[in-house]
Amino acid sequence: MPGLFLIVLLLLAALPVYRPGYKVILVSSILMYVILTVSWVIFSGTTGYLSLAPAAFFGVGMYTAAVLGMALPLPVVVVLGGLASSCLAFLVGAVTLRLRGIYFAIFTFGLVEFIKNLLLWWEIERTGTRGRFVVLVDNNTIYYVMLAILVMTVLTAYFIRRSRYGLALQSIGEDEEAAVHAGINVTALKIVTFAISAVFMGAAGAIWATQLTYIDPYIAFNLNYSFMPVLMAIFGGIGQPYGPILGAAVVAYLREILITEFPYQYMLLLGIILLVAILFLPNGLVGLVERARRRAFGGQRANT
Amino acid sequence: MVTLLNMVIGGLLLGGLYALIAMGLTLQYGVARVLNISHGEFIMLGGMTTWTLYTVFGINPLVCLAICGPIAFVLGFGIHRVLFRRLQASAPSQGAFESSSMLASFGLLFIIQNLASIAWGTEIRAYTYLAIPVHLAGAVFQANRLVALGCAVAIGVAFYIFVARTRMGKAIRAAAQDPATAGLMGVNINSVLALCFGLGAAMAGAAGVLISMIYPVHVVMGMPYTVIAMIVVALGGLGSIPGSFIGGFVLGLVGSIVAYMDPGLSLVAYYGIFILLLLVRPTGIMGR
Numbered sequence: 001m002p003g004l005f006l007i008v009l010l011l012l013a014a015l016p017v018y019r020p021g022y023k024v025i026l027v028s029s030i031l032m033y034v035i036l037t038v039s040w041v042i043f044s045g046t047t048g049y050l051s052l053a054p055a056a057f058f059g060v061g062m063y064t065a066a067v068l069g070m071a072l073p074l075p076v077v078v079v080l081g082g083l084a085s086s087c088l089a090f091l092v093g094a095v096t097l098r099l100r101g102i103y104f105a106i107f108t109f110g111l112v113e114f115i116k117n118l119l120l121w122w123e124i125e126r127t128g129t130r131g132r133f134v135v136l137v138d139n140n141t142i143y144y145v146m147l148a149i150l151v152m153t154v155l156t157a158y159f160i161r162r163s164r165y166g167l168a169l170q171s172i173g174e175d176e177e178a179a180v181h182a183g184i185n186v187t188a189l190k191i192v193t194f195a196i197s198a199v200f201m202g203a204a205g206a207i208w209a210t211q212l213t214y215i216d217p218y219i220a221f222n223l224n225y226s227f228m229p230v231l232m233a234i235f236g237g238i239g240q241p242y243g244p245i246l247g248a249a250v251v252a253y254l255r256e257i258l259i260t261e262f263p264y265q266y267m268l269l270l271g272i273i274l275l276v277a278i279l280f281l282p283n284g285l286v287g288l289v290e291r292a293r294r295r296a297f298g299g300q301r302a303n304t
Numbered sequence: 305m306v307t308l309l310n311m312v313i314g315g316l317l318l319g320g321l322y323a324l325i326a327m328g329l330t331l332q333y334g335v336a337r338v339l340n341i342s343h344g345e346f347i348m349l350g351g352m353t354t355w356t357l358y359t360v361f362g363i364n365p366l367v368c369l370a371i372c373g374p375i376a377f378v379l380g381f382g383i384h385r386v387l388f389r390r391l392q393a394s395a396p397s398q399g400a401f402e403s404s405s406m407l408a409s410f411g412l413l414f415i416i417q418n419l420a421s422i423a424w425g426t427e428i429r430a431y432t433y434l435a436i437p438v439h440l441a442g443a444v445f446q447a448n449r450l451v452a453l454g455c456a457v458a459i460g461v462a463f464y465i466f467v468a469r470t471r472m473g474k475a476i477r478a479a480a481q482d483p484a485t486a487g488l489m490g491v492n493i494n495s496v497l498a499l500c501f502g503l504g505a506a507m508a509g510a511a512g513v514l515i516s517m518i519y520p521v522h523v524v525m526g527m528p529y530t531v532i533a534m535i536v537v538a539l540g541g542l543g544s545i546p547g548s549f550i551g552g553f554v555l556g557l558v559g560s561i562v563a564y565m566d567p568g569l570s571l572v573a574y575y576g577i578f579i580l581l582l583l584v585r586p587t588g589i590m591g592r
Contacts, residue, residue, distance in 0.1 A: 048399065048403070050403050050406065095579060095582055095583065096582060099582060099586050101399070101402075102339065102402065102542065103538065103582060103586065105339065105403075105406065106339070106534045106535075106537075106538055107578070107579075107582065109341070109531065109534065110531050110534065110535060110575050110578060111575075113527070113528065113531045113571060113575070114571065114572060114575040117568070117569070117571045117572050118569075118572045120568065121566070121568040121569055121572065124568065125568070223527065227410050230407060230410070231407070231410070234407060264418075264421075264422065265418060265422070266418075267414040267415075267417060267418040268414065268415055268418035268419060268422075270414050271410075271411040271412065271413070271414030271415035271418065272411070272415065274407065274408070274410060274411035274414065275387065275408060275411040275412075275415075278391065278404055278407055278408050278411065279387070279390060279391070279408075282394065
């Protein structure tokens with residue numbers, strides 16, 4: 001699996017050389033969704049706490065770029081975007097992660113609307129404008145920064161999964177009460193993981209904002225940025241590490257096609273895809289792949 | 305003094321609507337265990353349908369209440385039968401069902417909102433109905449707001465009596481406490497859950513009719529109401545019907561006071577109350 005990942009990575013790194021222009025923007029947006037989805041899975045996929053806050057962290061990253069983009073160099077802005085989101089995640093986690101999972105879902109769902117309304121009020125009352133311009137960056141730079149964030153996200157997800165720390169997270173997802181009795185400081189672990197997962201969302205938001213050039217609270221804090229990663233993770237399947245990556249890549253590409261081909265029906269089609277995935281693909285695309293693989297190599301493997 | 309009275313009455317008028325919306329969500333979450341993100345879309349459907357019925361066919365909005373409520377009920381009942389019952393049957397645990405049903409309700413949200421924008425377009429729609437000033441203890445209110453409050457309270461009280469006094473209501477309460485045991489006691493659990501989901505949708509639809517009498521309606525109006533309903537449900541205690549009713553009025557009063565100071569901040573204030581609640585009393589007003 002790491003070999004395959006490396007090959008895909010090399011192909012992606014070479015893309016701007018042999019396919020400049022529109023394709024680069026398209027793939028950047030797919031990479032962005034992969035980052036959001038993989039970082040969502042780092043926390044929600046393992047612990048089972050359904051976070052609907054990706055849009056909040058993504059938006060905070062965007063606004064970091066809008067506010068600081070003129071004053072600071074791009075890498076610093078991207079890192080600061082990640083850190084700002086992480087701080088917000090830390091606060092949110094400290095307030096909600098002691099409570100039952102459903103409060104967490106409600107809280108994170110409302111968070112996006114809350115920040116949007118507060119920011120809108122602030123911008124109209126204090127700064128007198130609704131939106132902000134973001135400093136322009138050329139498409140290839142956006143692409144490579146996005147790719148770098150993606151690599152870090154995937155590596156972080158991989159190492160967390162392989163570590164003792166990842167095992168502890170998994171045990172929270174399976175039975176939190178038992179995890180407490182096994183001596184795991186569940187609250188601290190959940191808060192820290194939530195904050196880590198937000199870093200990548202914020203960083204992705206900061207670089208994505210430069211591609212949009214203009215943002216306002218409605219663009220930056222759009223709940224679709226919360227829904228899409230969840231949809232993509234479920235569609236791909238969170239049972240295997242490559243599931244969310246596969247799901248995000250497929251759905252993000254599908255989304256681009258649907259938006260250009262059926263601009264007025266694309267939400268309807270996405271909704272139907274989501275319902276079908278939940279009803280008929282309980283383990284996502286990964287479930288299909290694994291089943292096909294078992295069928296192909298079924299005879300050669302011992303039953304374990 | 306008059307401003308204070310103004311704010312309190314205004315808050316009660318707003319609170320009645322919030323209470324109705326939140327009671328619907330409480331039924332769907334507290335009994336059927338579906339945290340329905342598309343709750344606000346049923347409100348939107350109620351509002352848009354009323355707009356069409358009133359402006360095109362000239363049907364009185366109060367009559368629309370009797371049309372939209374039952375239609376929303378059938379829609380909700382059917383959705384539960386087709387979608388959520390299957391999810392419940394295939395879910396390995398209650399927790400797994402709660403997250404998969406919540407995700408499925410996103411799907412519903414996308415579908416309903418898109419269908420509505422194909423049907424009605426994205427313009428803001430409004431009509432005037434009973435916009436007569438009424439003098440109430442020195443303050444002036446529009447008659448439609450009073451009618452809306454009256455209808456919301458009537459529906460809420462009627463529903464409370466239904467749950468507290470009838471045999472079906474007893475089955476609903478049993479299902480809310482423990483669906484498995486209720487099933488063993490001879491409650492037809494699948495139809496009770498579908499009934500609750502349908503009733504929740506009917507309340508949302510009815511609330512949409514009432515809202516359209518007062519405010520302009522449009523296709524993407526649902527989401528803020530969903531957020532408000534969730535906050536009220538958490539405020540009243542997850543799954544408590546009287547809690548949602550009281551919580552709705554509490555939030556309405558807060559909203560009216562904040563709106564008096566700065567209308568842009570009401571949703572922010574609601575969320576602030578929610579944060580405070582989680583820190584101080586996470587089980588809600590009526591929660592155990």
